[in-house]
Amino acid sequence: MGNLKTVALQLLLVFSLLHLSFAKINWFYNYHIHVRNDLPLLNSPPNQPNLLLHCRSKNKDIGEKPMLKGQDYTWDTKINFFHTTLFFCNARWVGRKRVSFDAFTVGRDEKRCLTYHNSCMWSVREDGIYFSENNATWEIEYGWQ
Numbered sequence: 270m271g272n273l274k275t276v277a278l279q280l281l282l283v284f285s286l287l288h289l290s291f292a293k294i295n296w297f298y299n300y301h302i303h304v305r306n307d308l309p310l311l312n313s314p315p316n317q318p319n320l321l322l323h324c325r326s327k328n329k330d331i332g333e334k335p336m337l338k339g340q341d342y343t344w345d346t347k348i349n350f351f352h353t354t355l356f357f358c359n360a361r362w363v364g365r366k367r368v369s370f371d372a373f374t375v376g377r378d379e380k381r382c383l384t385y386h387n388s389c390m391w392s393v394r395e396d397g398i399y400f401s402e403n404n405a406t407w408e409i410e411y412g413w414q
């Protein structure tokens with residue numbers, strides 16, 4: 270009887286360790302974050318950037334980039350040990366509007382960004398910032414401020 274109890278306890282321990290490591294497996298993924306300028310030109314010339322985008326986390330600055338229509342701003346990130354990875358962006362539609370948005374947060378994105386090549390797909394549009402899980406259908410998630 271004593272032996273059975275020990276074996277049961279050991280099995281329990283092994284299963285909880287396995288569960289723990291599988292739960293945290295997203296640590297290994299490299300996420301690709303894409304933010305695409307899909308703003309209309311309206312009356313601005315096509316060879317002049319109509320969007321200024323600046324994305325960063327607390328300790329990594331991706332830099333401010335002037336973007337032409339159709340251009341993609343992209344970087345990679347892994348999820349940190351404490352699951353607190355957070356990237357946010359400031360977008361300025363030149364001469365018109367601005368908005369800040371979170372481009373990657375663990376709770377919201379660790380699963381949904383795995384469905385399409387480990388990518389978070391964002392699109393900056395006339396009415397706001399859109400997200401896609403498949404690079405095909407898009408949903409607005411942030412309006413301009």
Ligand SMILES: *[C@@H]1O[C@H](CO)[C@@H](O)[C@H](O)[C@H]1NC(C)=O
Pocket residue numbers: 303388404
């Ligand atoms: C998303 O789709 C567009 C075409 O609609 C394509 O040009 C682009 O390369 C795709 N992006 C990724 C990261 O696959």
